Amino acid sequence: MRLYVITGDRGDELETARIVEAALDGGATIIQLRKKSMPMVEQYPLATALRTLTLAHEALLIINDHADLAIAADADGVHLGQDDLPPDAVRALPGFEGRLIGRSTHSLGQAQLAMNEGADYIAVGPVYPTPTKEGRAAVGTALVSRVAGIVDRPFVAVGGIDHDNAAAVVEAGAHAIAVVRAVYDAVDPAEAARRLHELIVTRLEVARR
Amino acid sequence: MTDVTVTLNGKPRRVVEGVSLLDLLEQLDVQPSRVVVEHNREIRRRDDFAKTVVRAGDELELVYFVGGGSPTDDAFVVGGRPLRSRLIHGTGKYASNEVLAHCLTAAQPDMITVAIRRLNLEGGRSELEGIDLRRYTLLPNTAGATTADGAIRLARLARAAGFSDFIKVEVVGDEDTLLPDPQATLEATRQLVKEGFIVMPYTSDDVVQAIRLYEAGAAAVMPGAAPIGTTLGLQNLLNLELIVSKVKVPVIVDAGLGVPSEAARCLELGAAGVLVNTAIARAKNPPEMARAFAEAVVAGRRAFNAGRAHIGVKAVASSPVEGIPV
Numbered sequence: 001m002r003l004y005v006i007t008g009d010r011g012d013e014l015e016t017a018r019i020v021e022a023a024l025d026g027g028a029t030i031i032q033l034r035k036k037s038m039p040m041v042e043q044y045p046l047a048t049a050l051r052t053l054t055l056a057h058e059a060l061l062i063i064n065d066h067a068d069l070a071i072a073a074d075a076d077g078v079h080l081g082q083d084d085l086p087p088d089a090v091r092a093l094p095g096f097e098g099r100l101i102g103r104s105t106h107s108l109g110q111a112q113l114a115m116n117e118g119a120d121y122i123a124v125g126p127v128y129p130t131p132t133k134e135g136r137a138a139v140g141t142a143l144v145s146r147v148a149g150i151v152d153r154p155f156v157a158v159g160g161i162d163h164d165n166a167a168a169v170v171e172a173g174a175h176a177i178a179v180v181r182a183v184y185d186a187v188d189p190a191e192a193a194r195r196l197h198e199l200i201v202t203r204l205e206v207a208r209r
Numbered sequence: 210m211t212d213v214t215v216t217l218n219g220k221p222r223r224v225v226e227g228v229s230l231l232d233l234l235e236q237l238d239v240q241p242s243r244v245v246v247e248h249n250r251e252i253r254r255r256d257d258f259a260k261t262v263v264r265a266g267d268e269l270e271l272v273y274f275v276g277g278g279s280p281t282d283d284a285f286v287v288g289g290r291p292l293r294s295r296l297i298h299g300t301g302k303y304a305s306n307e308v309l310a311h312c313l314t315a316a317q318p319d320m321i322t323v324a325i326r327r328l329n330l331e332g333g334r335s336e337l338e339g340i341d342l343r344r345y346t347l348l349p350n351t352a353g354a355t356t357a358d359g360a361i362r363l364a365r366l367a368r369a370a371g372f373s374d375f376i377k378v379e380v381v382g383d384e385d386t387l388l389p390d391p392q393a394t395l396e397a398t399r400q401l402v403k404e405g406f407i408v409m410p411y412t413s414d415d416v417v418q419a420i421r422l423y424e425a426g427a428a429a430v431m432p433g434a435a436p437i438g439t440t441l442g443l444q445n446l447l448n449l450e451l452i453v454s455k456v457k458v459p460v461i462v463d464a465g466l467g468v469p470s471e472a473a474r475c476l477e478l479g480a481a482g483v484l485v486n487t488a489i490a491r492a493k494n495p496p497e498m499a500r501a502f503a504e505a506v507v508a509g510r511r512a513f514n515a516g517r518a519h520i521g522v523k524a525v526a527s528s529p530v531e532g533i534p535v
Contacts, residue, residue: 002371029369058404060362060369076362098359100366118353120325120363121370152300152323152342153349154370175371204371 002204003197004030004156004178006064008132008185009037013046019189020050024057026193028183030156030176032079034064047073062102071095077102077120082110087117104158106139111147111155122151123178126159127169132180133159141172148173163196170203213265224263231258237271245272283514285481287459288375288407288428290346292319295476295506297348297461298499299486300324300340302438308495310340316499320346322377322484324353325363348409350377357396364401364408376401377431378410387437391418395425402426411463414448416455423456430456431484434475435465438487442467443474453479469498469505476509477517 005028007016020031031054035043047063051073054061062079063070067090070078077100078090087101102121103114114122124147129138144157157169158178166177177200186192212223224233230253234241246253247270253261263269285292298318303309313321321342349367351360357380364376378397382390389411395418398410402425409429410422419430432452435441442465443449453460459481466472472483485502492498 002369004370030366058365060365076365098354098356098362100362121366149341153325154366154372156370176369200371 002176002200003028003183003193004032004158004176005183005193006032006034006132006158006178006180008180009035010185013042013049016046017049017053019184021053022189023183023193024053024059026183026190027197028057028059028193030060030062030178032062032064032178033069033075034079034180040066040069043069044072047075051075060100062100067093067096070099076100079123080104080119082106087114087119091118105147106136108143108146108150112150115151115153119153121154121156122147123156123158124174125157125178127157128160128165130160130181141168144169144172144174163192163199166196166199167203170200175204176200215263215265215267215269217269218271226265228263229259230261230263233263233269234258234271239271246270247272283510285459287320287409287461287481290375290407292346292482293317294319294503295482295510296472296503297322297463297482297484299484299490301486302490303495304490306340309490311496312489312499313340313345315496316489316503318345318503320348322348322350322486325349325351325367325372346375347373348375348377349373350379350411351397352379352381354380354397355382355390355393356380357393357400360393360397361400364397364406365404368406374405375407375409378408388413388433391415394418395421398422398427399425409461414445414452416448416451419452419460420455423458427458429459429461429481431461431463433464434462434471435467437464439465440467440488440491441465442471446474446478449475449480450478469501472502473505473509473512476506477512479513482506 005023031050033047033050047069051061060076062077063075064079065084067078079102081104090096090101100120102123103119104123105111105114111122124144126133126136126138127141127144147155156176156178157174161169161177161179162182169177182196183189183192211226213226214221215224230246241255241258248261249268285295294317296316296318297320298316300309300321300323351363354360354363360378360380367373378394380390380393380397381387394410394412398408401408407428409431410427411431412418412422414432419432422430435444461482461484462475462480463484466483466485467488475483483506489495489499
């Protein structure tokens with residue numbers, strides 16, 4: 001119950017929905033629709049399809065950047081980057097009430113600011129170098145530890161995390177992990193999600209002892 | 210049969226070698242049902258008294274029940290989780306994290322409450338740097354939600370991100386008093402119970418609403434003593450007593466308490482615990498106040514277990530009256 005899967009850019013509506021359904025079967029609990037190049041006219045039917053799938057799996061649906069799409073598709077919330085609308089402006093949008101706001105953060109200062117601004121959850125990263133965020137320096141597990149020491153709300157570690165390095169991220173204090181490639185681009189997304197989910201839960205149990 | 214020396218409640222005592230715990234208790238004129246026995250630092254089950262044999266050098270601790278309560282059967286359990294303290298500590302409104310850390314050290318709470326959507330309105334810090342949250346059972350609340358949907362989403366997020374299965378449902382129905390919206394609170398509680406959450410709804414002191422929340426499957430019911438942050442204290446003691454008598458899950462008095470005596474009063478009348486934030490955070494000396502609240506809940510619970518004396522309407526002298534010249 002701690003796996004946050006973000007969609008990759010490749011794939012049309014059908015292909016994306018197929019991969020998301022597999023990820024949900026594998027245990028993903030939060031899905032983020034993130035399509036940087038897909039026209040909004042195509043993203044809307046995709047978002048409503050993902051809404052149906054996530055509800056059937058008791059998972060959350062978060063929309064990247066586009067608060068209007070989050071409202072239109074009745075998603076659970078929106079994920080905002082540092083260059084997007086400020087959280088309080090989004091929160092005040094008609095129809096947004098009751099929805100969640102997540103915020104990307106790349107430093108301790110940004111994490112603190114996001115909490116002070118009332119983000120419902122924060123994402124911390126990129127933990128490792130990732131082609132999804134090309135040109136952005138990796139923050140490493142050190143920042144995950146420092147954020148874990150101060151957060152009073154849900155947070156996810158994101159960026160370049162896969163089955164090989166996820167254990168180190170959990171050991172650094174993350175309770176949840178967000179991935180794009182490790183599940184979305186996997187040959188068998190359901191199996192990849194299942195293995196990743198299992199690894200997170202096992203590591204958390206070890207950490208608790 | 211030879212006598213050997215054992216340590217009984219810290220003192221040496223001669224007993225017959227190989228005597229069973231059951232026989233020893235009989236010799237000591239102690240009813241087995243009235244004690245908890247620790248034998249070489251392990252608690253022995255009553256069923257095992259007869260077959261547990263006492264040998265030279267053994268250490269025995271007999272702990273007597275007082276008024277029906279005991280350290281072992283007086284656990285505070287919420288949603289299957291035993292909690293060491295009946296004081297649930299808040300984390301908001303503190304002048305600094307350092308002050309909060311001192312309060313937590315002084316009060317030694319087990320469960321602390323955190324607002325997922327905490328907006329920083331008063332210039333203080335929202336993050337909890339320097340406080341090891343892993344030492345506590347976190348009770349996230351849905352403060353900031355104004356609809357059932359909003360509260361449900363915050364709860365789902367907390368669980369989906371591995372933050373907590375516990376959720377304090379708090380849906381504000383009126384911005385001025387911050388009193389909860391009864392309908393939305395009930396709706397959110399029903400839904401989240403269905404989804405397997407450990408739900409602890411914040412409610413006004415309405416008795417029927419508390420019963421409905423209990424029926425909906427809440428793991429605990431949290432009626433307010435007075436509106437949040439007012440420190441007005443116990444505004445409707447009768448309703449709290451009625452809620453305690455009607456609701457079969459722990460009742461935790463939340464919000465509005467001002468001083469430790471009020472917390473003790475809640476425990477005396479059978480509340481399982483209290484949640485205190487402002488009364489500690491805004492005291493002149495918050496850590497001292499935190500400790501005072503922690504002591505008050507212990508005293509209150511002890512008094513509840515002891516059972517209060519009968520209330521009479523006619524005076525009965527405490528001193529002997531016979532033989533006193535009139």
